[in-house]
Amino acid sequence: MPIAAPLMETLAERRHLALTGGGADKLEARHAKGLLGARERLVALFDPHTFMEWGMHADHDCHGFGLDDKSFPGDGVVTGVGYVNGRPAAAFSQDFTICGGSLGRIHSKKISDLMDYAMKAGMPIIGINDSGGARIQEGDDSLSGYGQVFFRNVQASGLVPQVSVIAGPCAGGAAYSPALTDFVIMTKQNANMFICGPDVIKAATGQSVTMDEIGSATAHASISGNIHFTTENDTQALELTRKLLSFLPSNNIADAPHKLTPALDLAPDPQLNEIIPADPKAPFDVLKVIARLVDGGDFLEVQKDWAKNLVVGFGRIQGVVCGIVANQPLVKAGTLDIDSSDKGARFIRTCNVYSIPIVTLVDIPGFMPGLAQERGGIIRHGAKMLFAYAAATAPKLTVILRKAYGGAYLAMCSADMGADMVYAWPTAEIAVMGAEGAVKILFKRDIAGATDPKAKEAELVAMYREKFSSPFEAARKGFITDVIEPAQTRATLAMALRNTLSKRETRPPKKHGNIPL
Structure with missing residues (x-):
């Protein structure tokens, strides 16, 4: 027998209620600010017509405090799975038009259930954050909800990629979920992220600060280093999310999405012979070297506005996905300091957990000298680079372009620190000091x-x-795999990357190493 008409009408009404969220007026107000709605963000993220929603008919279960007669369709968050670039992914999108996107028990349960499934299925998790924070009316249920999400962020870490998009407010404890994920993308318009706002800081410390100083995308990208990418708006943020995922495997046992060509192009690139200045002390832009190495010059730089003396990011070299770590001679002479050590170590460990090969380009005079650096713990922070490289079992290739002095030479993945292959240009200098x-x-x-x-x-x-300090002397002693002409670098790395894709390395059984934090 056909389904009774009243039941079909009920279903249609409930679906309409869920799909309209906080109402057309609220959605139009967001559009006026340049914001997309929660569902529109998921449409922009997923391949067309692939999104399958979970929990459309969920609602809050809070009693008292004036919420008994109110309905929160979906409890302020849209969750589900779909395809991004043809591969499955899970995502949630908080809906600010419904109770300010605040997190309550059902809201957190929807996110937690989705994350549990993503970990079982081995698919990336994308969280689009736009929330007023904990739902005060639900008291400790909302705090428990954040704990449930944080716990899963940690469980998923190193298992499946996690990407957070900050597209609105993300305040207080809510900020710790993005901080636990692999990558954070933040829009410059309408988004902020902080633990304590200006009013709280003023009351507690007497300091007068603005929201831009503590919570803006610019502040987090260039000063605190809390985020990895900034975009102008929601649409760009979701386009960037799709591009970022195109470099990452679906999980820790899947291969990275390489695009191997049937045959390697081993032709030299003469322009690389012209990049290094004749004066060994003259700076040059290492991004120009990277642009010659990666396919089509397509390099996705990570944290480009923070700790600029070290460049990190993703590219492909003749189809092989790789993470690139490079000293930037244009900034602080390419030295490693506290922030760049943190930046590099984090990126190296991210590449390693997903078995993404790491290409290191070296031109380093040493660790940054100075009282502030010593008192700030440069020893501890610099040790993070040593630990990250030595602990990494992903393929590791190093190219020494110019200077490689002292302990910083080791911190940039020398053969002794586990590099599988080390190449040097004739301009390389390897020594305790200049x-x-x-x-x-x-x-x-x-x-x-x-x-x-x-x-x-x-x-x-x-x-x-x-x-x-000659590279030939280092090669004679077995510290260098080969001294190569700069023009042959792309071809050499392409061959080396292909040869290391089958690398398997085991380490002594233990819970984990104790990285100097």
């Missing part, structure tokens, strides 16, 4: 006693470079 400094220490008396001290010093510097 030739000029070493000569002044080792040959102080010879220089002082010479008829022409400057000429003697120049002679000794040249000798030191040839016999002690």
Whole structure:
């Protein structure tokens, strides 16, 4: 027998109620601010017509406090699964038009149930955050709900990729869920993220601050380092999410989405021979090197506005997805400091948990000197780089472009720190310190006693470079796999990456190492 008409009408009414969210007026008001609705964001994220919603008919179960006669369709969050670039993914999108997108028990249950399924099915989790925070009327139920979500963020970490999009307010404890995920994307318009707002800071400390100073996308991207990407609006944020996922595997046992070509192109790139300045002290832009190495110059830089002395990001080299870590000589001479060490270590560990090969480009004079760095814990922070590289079992390829001095040479993935292959350009220098400094220490008396001290010093510097810091000397001792012409770098890396894709490495059984945090 056909389904009774009243039941079909009830279903249609309930679906309409859920699909309209907080109502047409509220949605239009958001459009006027340049914001998409919660469902519109999911439409922009997923491939057309692939989204399957979970929990459309859910509603709050809070009694008292004036909520008994109110309905919150979907309890302020839309959850479900679909396809992104043809691969399955799970996502939730908080709906600010319904009770300010506040989190209550059912709201958190929907997110938690979705995350549980994503972990079982091995698919990425995307969270679109736009919420006024905990639902005060639900008291400890809302706090418990955040705990449930945080716990799953940690359980999913290193199992499936997690991407957070901050597209509205994300305040107080709610900010810790994005902080626990792999990547955070934040819109410059209408979004903010903070633990304590300006009023609370003023009351507690007497400091007068603005929301832009503590919670804006610009502040988090360039000062705190809490986020990885900024975009102008929702549409760009979701386009960027799709691009980011195109470099990541679905889970920790799947291969990265390589796009291997049938045959390798081993032709040289003569322009790479012209990139390094003749003066070994002159800076150059390492992004120009990266652009010559990756396919079509397509490099997705991560945290580009924070700790700019280190460049990290994703690209493909003849189809093979890889993470790239590179010193940037244009900023602080490419030294490693507290922030860049944190930035690099985090990125290396992210690549490692998803078995994404890591290509390291080295031009480093050392760790950043200074009182602030020493007192700020550069030893502890710099050790994170050493730990991250040594602990990583993903394929690791290193190219030494110019300077590789002291402990910073080791911190940029030398052979001793587990690099599978290390290549050097003829311009490379590998030593405890630069030739000029070493000569002044080792040959102080010879220089002082010479008829022409400057000429003697120049002679000794040249000798030191040839016999002690030359890449050929390092290759003779087995520290370098090969010394290559810069023009051959892309071809060499392409071959090396193909040869390391089958790499398997096991370590002694233990819970986990104790990284210096």
